[in-house]
Amino acid sequence: MNLWCRLPDGEDVSIPMVWIAEVYTPATFQGLLNGVKRIEARTRGFKSNHDIYSWVTSARSRRGTYAGDLPSFHPPGYGSPVPWIEDSLPDGVEYITWRIFAPSPSITILVAGFALDSSRMREPVAILNSEHSTYVSPYSDSGFSIITPDNQKRRYVEEWRESVIRDATAWLQSRMPGTFSSLNKGLLPSMELILTANVTPWSDEANLDGPRRFGADPYTVLDIRRQPHWLQAGGRGLRLNETRHAFGRQGLRWHLRLGAKRSEYIGAAAAEESERNQLWRPLHRTDEELTPLLARWAMNALLAEFSRDLAALRDLAMETASHDSPGALNKLRDKLLQAGLHGQLVADEIAQSARSDTKEERHSFDEVPEFVYTYGGGREPSIEEELVENLRQARVAMGKDITQTEGRLRELLTTSAEITVAATNLRLQKRVFWLTAISAVVAVAAAIISLIALDVARNPPVETPPAGPNVVRLTDPPNPMPGLNGNVSRSPTSP
Structure with missing residues (x-):
């Protein structure tokens, strides 16, 4: 070989x-x-x-x-x-x-x-x-x-x-x-x-x-x-x-x-x-x-890259929407806004320039030699299939498709984000309601406890000491201290 x-x-x-x-x-x-x-x-x-x-x-x-x-x-x-x-x-x-x-x-x-x-x-x-x-x-x-x-x-x-x-x-x-x-x-x-x-x-x-x-x-x-x-x-x-x-x-x-x-x-x-x-x-x-031909080819390639990016962005939007996260949707919408500069301005202008890129309106310095498609094998070239015209029609179609896709995706993301934010706000309102109810119950309980504590402070209970031989009564005179007047305090149990 x-x-x-x-x-x-x-x-x-x-x-x-x-x-x-x-x-x-x-x-x-x-x-x-x-x-x-x-x-x-x-x-x-x-x-x-x-x-x-x-x-x-x-x-x-x-x-x-x-x-x-x-x-x-x-x-x-x-x-x-x-x-x-x-x-x-x-x-x-x-x-x-x-x-x-x-x-x-x-x-x-x-x-x-x-x-x-x-x-x-x-x-x-x-x-x-x-x-x-x-x-x-x-x-x-x-x-x-x-x-x-x-x-x-x-x-x-x-x-x-x-x-x-x-x-x-x-x-x-x-x-x-x-x-x-x-x-x-x-x-x-x-x-x-x-x-x-x-x-x-x-x-x-x-x-x-x-x-x-x-x-x-x-x-x-x-x-x-x-x-x-x-x-x-x-x-x-x-x-x-x-x-x-x-x-x-x-x-x-x-x-x-x-x-x-x-x-x-x-x-x-x-x-x-x-x-x-x-x-x-x-x-x-x-x-x-032929460099004008490559310039047109580059515009077609750029539109194709934009289409691929929008397709990837659309898949990411579907995945993000399933997560029900408003933060992720807002970030995705920001990415779409950045991509929208290409979709609304660049792609639209490329499509508009392609509409006027005809033989009648083409500038002399933009003229490109005609290339016709041939299958070989003795078959005559197809005059109907001309390269520059095919590229022009492709730019018109891709530019229109990118603009429409970007607009629809932007509306979809905006609607999804609004619905997700509304659902999140509803859940937050429910949580706030229950937190408010619990707070009210706690506040009532705290008020009751405060009233009880205040009543106890104003009317303290009378303490009754238990009776017993070793308990000193308030009506009995105190025992004399030892060593005073020769008296010695003895316990009742002392012999």
Whole structure:
């Protein structure tokens, strides 16, 4: 199986660039402003006439993309006269591009592109050519699983993808944290570009015969084997798909993959140019054309995360309501009020911007190439199923659903809290009634005891001492003291 997973002769695979997107809402917009301030202070080369900070602050009142290219990030010592930003970059990254989108007054989206160096972009090939042995992995309870070399390589390729996106996510979050960072949702929405030498990803060409059809082939390991996907209209050769998770992994939850045959993607580039120079122009074109697509994808991902949070909040509300605790319900209502900022403002504005995100009303700098859905196997692409339109309709539907769900959940929690508080007040009133009755009985008893004590104090009883020979009577004279007048007191029993 190690041999089956190797690339065929003459085949080559590289992933030259990845993109990530962060969304900024009113609660996290300051993180973007603070990052832009620090970035402008590190700009080198000829200063740009664009005031990035002023544009970002004013973008809330209008809709669109930043007009003009923003300076790219490069490591110290880059030394170009063109405006660039000096900063440390993740390992294996040559430079970083970034673009800012403002689809609505409350939403700002930053898309950053990370260009990988020649060594980093071909690390998946090294994984395919590595040697692994089949081993048995026992389950915790009982049974076992046989892990073959092709399964191991698929896992290692996914881990490599996650590591690249994780490094990019950590880099952006440390400089300009946004809503995904504050929600602690893991890796940011992302997109990668995969280039092949001989076969077109996900097309009928990416299907090897023989024993490799059972999954032990390089195209299955790379997840570019023949399957339905989105095809760019206009003959540019780009195809698009989502990442499918093997082994139940959920690291790349919102990950798009662009794929193309290298010769079709580069076009008529000069053969004598270096690989980086051959790739620079088409990568720059892809960065301009498809980052608006990733921005829209990020808004869909954000709405999906809000829906998941509301679902978890609804389950928590049902559990809390069963405990009949007004304090817990009030805390839950406070959480819902915080979530309501997203439900009422952010989700509603995303839905409103999606309603106007049509071909007729779309701004020129927001135009996205059309991708139509194709099933492969010689079937013609479905013009009715267009990617951007599908994403737009999904945003409208999810935004409306989030707003309605949040409103219904808020009313339910408010009613539950009021009923619980009323029931608690009734129980407290019963307790107060019984405490009052007991207090009245105690007070009456105390008054009776006080009257008895007062009567006894005014009329003390007459004590009658018992009779006896040794008792001194009040009418008898006292016995004389011994030694006085020679008289000695004797006892009546003395002889």
